[in-house]
Amino acid sequence: MLSKRLKRVADYLQHPVYFADIGSDHAYLPCYICREDPEAKAIAGEVNDGPYNRAKKTVEENELTDRIQVRKGNGLEIISPKDLLNQITIAGMGGKLIRSILDKDKEKLMNVTRLILQPNIDADLLRGWLVNNYYHIAAEEILEEDGYIYEILVADKVNEKAVLTEKERLFGPKLLMERNKVFLKKWKSEREKRIKLLESMKKAKQVPSDKIAHWEKEIQMIEEVIS
Numbered sequence: 001m002l003s004k005r006l007k008r009v010a011d012y013l014q015h016p017v018y019f020a021d022i023g024s025d026h027a028y029l030p031c032y033i034c035r036e037d038p039e040a041k042a043i044a045g046e047v048n049d050g051p052y053n054r055a056k057k058t059v060e061e062n063e064l065t066d067r068i069q070v071r072k073g074n075g076l077e078i079i080s081p082k083d084l085l086n087q088i089t090i091a092g093m094g095g096k097l098i099r100s101i102l103d104k105d106k107e108k109l110m111n112v113t114r115l116i117l118q119p120n121i122d123a124d125l126l127r128g129w130l131v132n133n134y135y136h137i138a139a140e141e142i143l144e145e146d147g148y149i150y151e152i153l154v155a156d157k158v159n160e161k162a163v164l165t166e167k168e169r170l171f172g173p174k175l176l177m178e179r180n181k182v183f184l185k186k187w188k189s190e191r192e193k194r195i196k197l198l199e200s201m202k203k204a205k206q207v208p209s210d211k212i213a214h215w216e217k218e219i220q221m222i223e224e225v226i227s
């Protein structure tokens with residue numbers, strides 16, 4: 001059964017569905033979509049042998065080889081404009097890695113109108129990249145599953161650069177407006193983590209003052225948002 005996290009990612013794919021799932025591992029997401037929607041097509045991308053072989057096996061077992069291609073390669077290098085796909089999912093990695101995957105082959109995104117991203121950490125880095133690259137954050141979700149909290153960012157290509165405030169970048173413009181229970185739980189815990197980090201930085205004494213000021217500012221922003 002597909003995780004609640006990946007089901008929520010799947011919900012944001014637009015019809016007709018033809019997408020690439022980068023870092024697909026078992027290819028559970030493309031297989032789920034193609035089982036649910038007989039018109040859907042997908043490309044599952046994987047850089048590592050183990051997950052690549054797992055993806056091929058799942059696609060074969062589901063008898064979906066005619067609609068899901070499994071390709072081996074680094075990030076977006078496995079797609080080409082000839083594929084004519086317009087949506088990409090990247091889930092279950094850190095925000096820094098997702099950002100580097102997107103940034104490395106930006107020209108591959110020319111026809112991509114929607115990105116559905118699920119960073120495990122550092123969602124703020126991705127938000128910054130998205131607005132700088134003409135994507136508007138159309139939707140955001142925060143959810144808890146098996147004791148972990150996940151964020152999902154849905155970004156659509158636009159002609160004009162959007163602007164995010166510092167707070168919107170850190171917390172997410174949609175999540176900030178909603179401030180639901182999971183959001184408050186996450187940021188209470190993030191506040192504790194930053195306070196501990198700041199204490200150890202201050203003890204270390206050799207930490208540059210701008211780094212300390214950065215964490216102090218984030219703690220202050222978190223307190224304003226969760227109070």
Ligand code: SAM
Pocket residue numbers: 006022023024025026045046047048051073074075076090091092093097101
């Ligand atoms: N997307 C699935 C999910 O959300 O459950 C799998 C997430 S798994 C933790 C991350 C996968 O990304 C791994 O299978 C890894 O091999 C793959 N990966 C990491 N860097 C990648 C890259 N640059 N290009 C393609 N795949 C990558």
